[in-house]
Amino acid sequence: MTNLTILKLGGSVITEKNTPETIDETALDGLLDAIAAATTADSQLVVVHGGGSFGHVHAAEYGVSTTQGTSEAAAGATIHGAMKRLNQAVLDRLCDRGLEALPVHPLSAAGREENGTLSLPTTATAGLLEEGFVPVLHGDVIAHAGKGLTVLSGDEIVTSLADSLGATRVGLCSTVPGVLDENNAVIDEITRFEDVATVLGDSEATDVSGGMAGKVRELLELGAPAHIFGPDALGEFLAGAEPGTRIDGR
Amino acid sequence: MTNLTILKLGGSVITEKNTPETIDETALDGLLDAIAAATTADSQLVVVHGGGSFGHVHAAEYGVSTTQGTSEAAAGATIHGAMKRLNQAVLDRLCDRGLEALPVHPLSAAGREENGTLSLPTTATAGLLEEGFVPVLHGDVIAHAGKGLTVLSGDEIVTSLADSLGATRVGLCSTVPGVLDENNAVIDEITRFEDVATVLGDSEATDVSGGMAGKVRELLELGAPAHIFGPDALGEFLAGAEPGTRIDGR
Numbered sequence: 001m002t003n004l005t006i007l008k009l010g011g012s013v014i015t016e017k018n019t020p021e022t023i024d025e026t027a028l029d030g031l032l033d034a035i036a037a038a039t040t041a042d043s044q045l046v047v048v049h050g051g052g053s054f055g056h057v058h059a060a061e062y063g064v065s066t067t068q069g070t071s072e073a074a075a076g077a078t079i080h081g082a083m084k085r086l087n088q089a090v091l092d093r094l095c096d097r098g099l100e101a102l103p104v105h106p107l108s109a110a111g112r113e114e115n116g117t118l119s120l121p122t123t124a125t126a127g128l129l130e131e132g133f134v135p136v137l138h139g140d141v142i143a144h145a146g147k148g149l150t151v152l153s154g155d156e157i158v159t160s161l162a163d164s165l166g167a168t169r170v171g172l173c174s175t176v177p178g179v180l181d182e183n184n185a186v187i188d189e190i191t192r193f194e195d196v197a198t199v200l201g202d203s204e205a206t207d208v209s210g211g212m213a214g215k216v217r218e219l220l221e222l223g224a225p226a227h228i229f230g231p232d233a234l235g236e237f238l239a240g241a242e243p244g245t246r247i248d249g250r
Numbered sequence: 251m252t253n254l255t256i257l258k259l260g261g262s263v264i265t266e267k268n269t270p271e272t273i274d275e276t277a278l279d280g281l282l283d284a285i286a287a288a289t290t291a292d293s294q295l296v297v298v299h300g301g302g303s304f305g306h307v308h309a310a311e312y313g314v315s316t317t318q319g320t321s322e323a324a325a326g327a328t329i330h331g332a333m334k335r336l337n338q339a340v341l342d343r344l345c346d347r348g349l350e351a352l353p354v355h356p357l358s359a360a361g362r363e364e365n366g367t368l369s370l371p372t373t374a375t376a377g378l379l380e381e382g383f384v385p386v387l388h389g390d391v392i393a394h395a396g397k398g399l400t401v402l403s404g405d406e407i408v409t410s411l412a413d414s415l416g417a418t419r420v421g422l423c424s425t426v427p428g429v430l431d432e433n434n435a436v437i438d439e440i441t442r443f444e445d446v447a448t449v450l451g452d453s454e455a456t457d458v459s460g461g462m463a464g465k466v467r468e469l470l471e472l473g474a475p476a477h478i479f480g481p482d483a484l485g486e487f488l489a490g491a492e493p494g495t496r497i498d499g500r
Contacts, residue, residue: 127393143377
């Protein structure tokens with residue numbers, strides 16, 4: 001596909017992370033305005049959003065993570081249902097702005113092997129893109145061989161789709177303005193993990209989907225450049241600029 | 251997979267087909283009671299339901315069928331949203347009866363090629379089955395190359411999954427007690443389409459997903475026997491008996 005951007009909206013950015021199932025309306029509106037302003041006929045966009053106070057609260061309640069599973073449908077349905085509510089809120093606001101957005105729920109498409117390897121078929125997402133729609137995916141629970149259901153993080157979706165769909169650019173809109181060095185200054189570019197290994201600790205907030213180190217490691221493996229940037233820089237990123245930290249391991 | 255049953259609950263059976271978005275509570279409760287009573291630890295079950303007055307009303311409103319598409323996300327979202335409400339009602343009632351049921355929404359998984367050929371990856375459905383869950387799918391809209399979104403009928407899902415998952419038995423719970431001959435008597439068994447070609451017309455009610463002739467033709471192609479039966483015979487079917495019309499083209 002030509003000119004495909006995969007954009008992740010961090011769950012902590014678009015929700016009030018410490019208040020269950022509460023959207024940060026100002027933040028979300030700002031991001032979606034930027035997306036609407038940047039949309040052109042010859043570009044394709046996939047939006048992926050995290051769980052924030054919708055997914056993580058319930059996942060923590062049931063002890064479900066990317067490696068700890070549940071065999072109770074009710075637990076899975078609670079987490080999945082909360083993520084669908086957040087997804088619907090994002091979809092409604094995108095449609096209000098004239099985007100032809102449709103949901104793709106990972107529980108309906110993906111699965112994990114026993115060793116955790118993700119399989120996320122792209123039939124639906126690629127089909128929707130080709131027909132001019134904007135697929136909107138989200139962190140979710142999915143079937144995991146031998147473990148019931150485990151969490152699939154938005155970040156995993158981004159890296160999986162970037163590879164399988166052959167994304168041109170990947171953007172991760174985060175609460176931080178980029179990957180920070182030991183003086184809290186944004187690192188402009190990361191091309192090798194070794195160069196930043198000493199400064200990357202775990203992410204500060206408890207997050208079932210892992211910290212910055214793992215994120216950088218995965219993004220370095222992609223066949224496309226990835227950018228981690230703050231909410232204010234989304235318009236800049238979508239216009240083709242390179243805000244925040246550019247991560248490119250190619 | 252061993253002992254996998256794929257069961258279709260007709261949309262006309264579980265909804266009041268002429269009243270928009272209305273469940274036939276008595277009928278649905280009866281069917282789900284029969285499913286709950288028949289569930290055993292060593293059997294796997296996939297439930298597929300049709301659209302009835304949830305899906306068909308909106309599909310007709312927007313002129314969307316298995317061959318006529320829409321490029322408007324809002325139209326697709328309306329049909330998809332209605333089907334999700336029906337699906338949630340089925341899921342809630344299955345969970346109330348102790349079944350570990352979870353949704354699989356075809357829009358998130360499937361797509362059609364330009365010529366209409368369906369691709370429905372089974373990663374999620376097979377993964378959920380293996381983990382002991384009951385996946386519940388439904389008629390939906392899906393991406394269709396060159397046409398935007400078209401309808402995917404519950405019947406198409408059943409035949410696709412029966413092949414790809416290697417079902418042992420397929421059951422279609424319909425408003426009629428089986429395939430009827432020219433005297434309105436149930437035909438016990440169909441093994442070749444030619445034997446029934448003269449008696450099979452179109453289905454009586456308007457249905458975006460085609461009539462009985464096409465249904466029988468597709469079921470004859472399966473690698474497993476299929477049964478078409480009325481709501482009263484579901485318990486009998488799940489207990490291993492052969493109510494209604496047995497269709498087996500092998």
